[in-house]
Amino acid sequence: MGQDNRTSASAVDDAPDGALLVAFANGDAAAGRELLDRIAPRIFGYAARVLGDRTEAEDVVQDTMLRLWKMAPDWRQGEAQVSTWAYRVAVNLCTDRLRKRQSRPQVALDQVAEPPADLATAVERMTESARADALQAALGQLPDRQRQAVVLRHLEGLSNPEIAQIMDIGVEAVESLTARAKRSLKAALGGRKEELGYDDG
Amino acid sequence: MAVGRKNWGTMMDKEKHDDAALDALFSAAAARPERPSDDFMARLADQAIPAPPPAAPATPPSSRAGWLTGFFAASGLSGAAVLGVWIGFVMPEALDTFSLSTDDTVALSTFLPGADLGAALSE
Missing domain, CATH: 1.10.10.10 (Winged helix-like DNA-binding domain superfamily/Winged helix DNA-binding domain)
Structure with missing residues (x-):
């Protein structure tokens, strides 16, 4: 039993992002958590640099991840990188926020x-x-x-x-x-x- | 001409120095990445990850269903018992003469609603 758990954890650690997203869509919460740990910090780092505001960066990360979970059932492996997809969403969210700032x-x-x-x-x-x-x-x-x-x-x-x-x-x-x-x-x-x-x- | 080359060379040197300086800034910033707080990551994990779809139940009936089943089974037995007690209460003399010996015959219609149970048993 313990051996099975270790094997499972190792498999999650080694799995590509796309496989984790598919596993999450099939009800594997651990896969979703691993993907969150991989993607969210990168999106946060980008958004914080671009927006210069950690609170706004957190909002961008949260929106990006929510869209990722929502899209998960439709994800097709091999067509794109999950991180690229997430960055793309984040870039658009940041662009919207920067436009609204104008006079800031x-x-x-x-x-x-x-x-x-x-x-x-x-x-x-x-x-x-x-x-x-x-x-x-x-x-x-x-x-x-x-x-x-x-x-x-x-x-x-x-x-x-x-x-x-x-x-x-x-x-x-x-x-x-x-x-x-x-x-x-x-x-x-x-x-x-x-x-x-x-x-x- | 020599002065021009000197100036051009100086500008190129400066350009290289500035590029190196900018690269140093990039390296410094990249080495100090903006990281989300642990609290935010915990909130994100709790709030943003939707619960996976529930597996199909392969369990016995719920306790409520079991309770209802037991209730109806028990109420059936209780109903029969109460009916027997009631017959004994309203017609005790009829029960004294009632026996299921092979000589007695009782028609099924006797037990239908409206039948004269006392008359049937006294025959």
Whole structure:
């Protein structure tokens, strides 16, 4: 009996996301819990970075998971990755929330990190925590689509083809978005170089 | 021309430095991912995961069904017993003469509603 339980737990741990979703649809609550533990933290990390608000990120995760459970009986294995499907829902939910914000003021970069006269030197001097905060503040100044693309690429570690699927755009469009985002980030982080005496040479 | 190349080279160096700095920021942020709280995950597990569909019952009848079955069985026996007591109470003399010896014959119609049970038994 105990051996059976261990085998079952191991099978759940090793199962691909799609198999867990199918098992959940067939009444296996343990499979649903394992899938929740895999998907929810990733969606939360993405939403918190994009929205800059943990409470809103929790709402996005909850909505995403509810939609996942509702869709479970219709899931067909092999057609898509569960995580890709979940990210796609989360991207759309975040986009809706960002549109509704419009007039909401964004966090100013100089409220978080000291203004960098030389970006590289400034980053070298920052603590790890300050680096993360500085990047979060700079992300908040990006256009929505650029922010979503760069978070998925450089913070969530997804490939460009995956991001293309998630954002429903071509791979080239993803490359363009992330390239523009990186330029914007560098500009945002080093945007005060003139008043700080930083010379482009 | 030499100055231009120098400036271009300086710009390229700066671009590389800025790229490296941005990569350092990405690495720092990726190493400190935003994680949901344990409370939120617990709430999510309790509230968001719907209960799996119940399995078909393969159990004996419920206690209520068993109780009803026992009630009707018991009430049948009790009814017969009460009827016997009632007959004995209203017609004790008739029961004195009633026996199921082989000599006695009692027609089934005798026990139908409206029959004169006393007359039948005294025959």
